[in-house]
Amino acid sequence: MEFGRDFRIKHYAGDVTYSVEGFIDKNRDHLFQDFKRLMYNSSDPTLRAMWPDGRQDITEVTKRPLTAGTLFKNSMVALVENLACKEPFYVRCIKPNEDKVAARLDEDHCRHQVAYLGLLENVRVRRAGFASRQPYPRFLLRYKMTCEYTWPNHLLGSDRAAVSALLEQHGLQGDVAFGHTKLFIRSPQTLVTLEQSRARLIPIIVLLLQKAWRGTLARRHCRQLRAVYTIMRWFRRHKVRAHLAELQRRFQAARQPPLYGRDLVWPPPPAVLQPFQDTCQALFCRWRARQLVKNIPPSDMAQIKAKVAAMGVLQELRQDWGCRRAWVRDYLSSATDNPTASGLFAERLKALREKDNFGAVLFSSHVRKVNRFSKSRDRALLLTDRHLYKLDPGRQYRVMRAVPLEAVTGLSVTSGRDQLVVLHARGQDDLVVCLHRSRPPLDNRVGELVGVLARDQVSCGPAPPLTAPCPGP
Known part of the structure; x- marks a missing residue:
């Protein structure tokens, strides 16, 4: 302070220093x-709300504005009147230092203000009563979990009765x-006791809530x-019904001849x-x-059964096996294929039937026989339901060799268009022949012989199976 310029006022909150220079001007409101x-x-x-005094007309205000001191005095009078009609709660503000600097605490200055x-x-007075x-x-709401009568919700007549039951359980x-709307607690130890009980129960309640929530999530996931x-099951049923309906729609005309649904396309199924x-x-x-x-x-x-049997044997071994033509089978008795000697063959066939007592002629044709010395001769091949005969057409179809049909173990053909056939017999030499196809010249009779023999082998039952290997081109 400077002598003759400053003065200080001793205040309970601290000393306040003022300067006389400009003191009156500061007190005026210009x-x-x-x-x-x-x-x-x-x-x-916003500006209109900040200056409400400006609503007065110029004719209503002729005096000079009030000074700062007068305005402060008037505001204090209004504050006292407002506090007198209310129940005040005082808030004490402690100044940390006199320099208005942040993060600086003057301990002596703070002790002075507290004193x-x-x-x-004030604290001692509050503790002397109900603190x-x-x-x-x-x-x-805060302590109901500490009492069995109030957790989770009480069934008593009022909150006051529930609070009374809670305090009685804790003694x-x-x-x-007990007031009309509030509970007054005398000592802090009571609150400490309640807080300790609450702190012990909070983890248990948390576990209970976690268990309930996890159960809720699990049940929700289970329902999902x-x-x-359910959606998958009904969708699959829908797909099945739709597929069956599509099949029914596509195959409505399947009974109509002659194709009987040959060109129908099957839809892709589920x-x-x-x-x-x-x-x-x-x-x-x-x-x-x-x-x-x-x-x-x-x-x-x-003929159809013989072709089916031939197809089962030759389908992947030989491309041309005569499936598209009519099979005569008994070519030696045909006047078209054997015009000059069909009568002689008929007589020989009658004699053989009386001798060997066979039932039907399965296959007969002129062949070119090849012996072990690679020499060929004209021969005839007769296949009945009991024997396989090799005949000599030059001698009125005299029997040169007879092999029981059950002794035939297999047959070998090539994959080409030739008519070479090798007949295998058990305990005898193989019979190598080349089938004639003079009428017509390109007639393929290998498939016919294979089909007839395979069909007979299937019908015989216990006879050895027929094979048709492909040893050469």
């Missing part, structure tokens, strides 16, 4: 009413007083899985129906084959 009226008439609503504000005396007061709902009813499987569709395709093929076979005349059935 903000005249014209400026307030100008700011109030602004188009900005002059009477904070310690803590809480509304019943707030107290019950603390002597340290409290069930919904997913994965679950793939075995079912494979079975259906097999059944459809059998049904279609039955429909086609049913229209074949009985006189052609033997």
